[in-house]
Amino acid sequence: xxxxxxxxxxxxxxxxxxxxxxxxxxxxxxxxxxxxxxxxxxxxxxxxxxxxxxxxxxxxxxxxxxxxxxxxxxxxxxxxxxxxxxxxxxxxxxxxxxxxxxxxxxxxxxxxxxxxxxxxxxxxxxxxxxxxxxxxxxxxxxxxxxxxxxxxxxxxxxxxxxxxxxxxxxxxxxxxxxxxxxxxxxxxxxxxxxxxx
Amino acid sequence: xxxxxxxxxxxxxxxxxxxxxxxxxxxxxxxxxxxxxxxxxxxxxxxxxxxxxxxxxxxxxxxxxxxxxxxxxxxxxxxxxxxxxxxxxxxxxxxxxxxxxxxxxxxxxxxxxxxxxxxxxxxxxxxxxxxxxxxxxxxxxxxxxxxxxxxxxxxxxxxxxxxxxxxxxxxxxxxxxxxxxxxxxxxxxxxxxxxxx
DNA sequence: CCCCGTTTTAAACATTTGTTTAAAATTATT
DNA sequence: AATAATTTTAAACAAATGTTTAAAACGGGG
Numbered sequence: 001x002x003x004x005x006x007x008x009x010x011x012x013x014x015x016x017x018x019x020x021x022x023x024x025x026x027x028x029x030x031x032x033x034x035x036x037x038x039x040x041x042x043x044x045x046x047x048x049x050x051x052x053x054x055x056x057x058x059x060x061x062x063x064x065x066x067x068x069x070x071x072x073x074x075x076x077x078x079x080x081x082x083x084x085x086x087x088x089x090x091x092x093x094x095x096x097x098x099x100x101x102x103x104x105x106x107x108x109x110x111x112x113x114x115x116x117x118x119x120x121x122x123x124x125x126x127x128x129x130x131x132x133x134x135x136x137x138x139x140x141x142x143x144x145x146x147x148x149x150x151x152x153x154x155x156x157x158x159x160x161x162x163x164x165x166x167x168x169x170x171x172x173x174x175x176x177x178x179x180x181x182x183x184x185x186x187x188x189x190x191x192x193x194x195x196x197x
Numbered sequence: 198x199x200x201x202x203x204x205x206x207x208x209x210x211x212x213x214x215x216x217x218x219x220x221x222x223x224x225x226x227x228x229x230x231x232x233x234x235x236x237x238x239x240x241x242x243x244x245x246x247x248x249x250x251x252x253x254x255x256x257x258x259x260x261x262x263x264x265x266x267x268x269x270x271x272x273x274x275x276x277x278x279x280x281x282x283x284x285x286x287x288x289x290x291x292x293x294x295x296x297x298x299x300x301x302x303x304x305x306x307x308x309x310x311x312x313x314x315x316x317x318x319x320x321x322x323x324x325x326x327x328x329x330x331x332x333x334x335x336x337x338x339x340x341x342x343x344x345x346x347x348x349x350x351x352x353x354x355x356x357x358x359x360x361x362x363x364x365x366x367x368x369x370x371x372x373x374x375x376x377x378x379x380x381x382x383x384x385x386x387x388x389x390x391x392x393x394x
Numbered sequence: 395c396c397c398c399g400t401t402t403t404a405a406a407c408a409t410t411t412g413t414t415t416a417a418a419a420t421t422a423t424t
Numbered sequence: 425a426a427t428a429a430t431t432t433t434a435a436a437c438a439a440a441t442g443t444t445t446a447a448a449a450c451g452g453g454g
Contacts, residue, residue: 036433041432098302102299104360105295154350154351163305167308179342186343186347222442223442236442236443237442237443243442244442
């Protein structure tokens with residue numbers, strides 16, 4: 001593994017675990033067993049390192065989600081696939097949601113500029129299809145924006161309070177995973193129930 | 198206003214806006230127009246100041262929400278009231294949800310100890326009533342835990358991505374408020390639809 | 395008016411932070 | 425093998441952080 005990759009991998013782990021400000025570049029360098037100066041040699045700054053990592057991470061997951069949303073599938077299929085895929089991603093990376101939120105709240109002004117962010121909430125195609133189905137009389141006339149936010153909320157929020165859920169319901173890591181697997185159906189059925197005539 | 202209150206008020210504003218680590222005690226003291234040392238005179242440390250503020254803030258809102266959950270109202274009424282009250286609280290304090298999440302992720306181990314946290318997710322009474330209604334055959338047999346998390350997700354998550362929602366849909370501050378007002382019905386109807394036989 | 399507890403002040407403290415420097419080591423090129 | 429370019433190193437930098445000190449200012453009660 002190259003030095004650059006060692007840095008990125010170690011830093012990602014720490015950023016996910018402790019957040020940006022609570023992770024020092026010294027901690028990264030010690031854990032990655034490289035000299036501190038290398039951090040500023042490969043990336044120009046801590047901020048830059050973070051952005052690089054953040055983009056890589058989102059770039060790893062967003063294409064799959066977006067391809068579902070922009071596929072030619074019927075809307076109910078699409079919802080089902082999206083929910084399942086998104087939950088699978090978050091089961092693989094449970095801290096992702098809070099990670100994204102923390103970036104959002106640290107740089108509240110930069111949102112517009114970040115393409116990677118827009119691709120995470122790429123509702124354009126979906127909303128169009130949704131409105132079309134409403135027009136055709138196939139589904140109930142709900143606000144597409146409200147609907148999409150419902151879907152996002154139901155999928156992602158539980159992961160931000162994972163510890164609370166586990167604590168409250170005395171779950172192990174495995175039971176939580178199972179809980180989220182069951183949740184795929186809970187969410188899908190709920191969403192489809194809302195739009196079904 | 199007493200010095201202590203000036204500190205708490207100023208610090209709360211900054212903590213909400215920029216988070217714990219990005220807010221320095223110097224910034225607080227300058228903005229509150231008090232000497233830095235007073236911060237450690239009244240509260241013993243920055244951490245302590247934060248905890249004090251955090252408890253005050255949650256203590257201001259949780260009782261109302263808990264009184265709804267533990268009231269003798271029928272479950273559908275209860276859901277409606279809870280959704281409305283919670284959204285009203287968050288409209289008044291939109292950063293509250295992320296604020297709580299940031300505490301949760303900064304102190305992932307301390308959760309159990311914090312009583313104030315438990316009172317925020319005080320599902321005991323509600324789940325009991327929910328199961329009872331299922332037993333009586335009044336509502337569909339869904340998992341109360343899943344249901345409560347649905348409710349929490351639908352209510353709180355949109356506030357954590359407020360900027361994204363506003364940006365994406367070109368909303369002003371006022372249209373966002375209106376959007377969340379409409380959302381009260383969206384959520385209530387959705388939740389009741391899920392449990393209605 | 396003076397004393398005493400409370401409150402406020404200015405200054406300094408030790409650490410930690412991200413970043414830079416300039417030389418050394420390593421690798422690649424001719 | 426000699427030179428050039430890249431990578432790594434140890435050390436230092438300035439700035440910012442939370443916290444503490446010890447003296448000063450304040451205010452009410454005897």
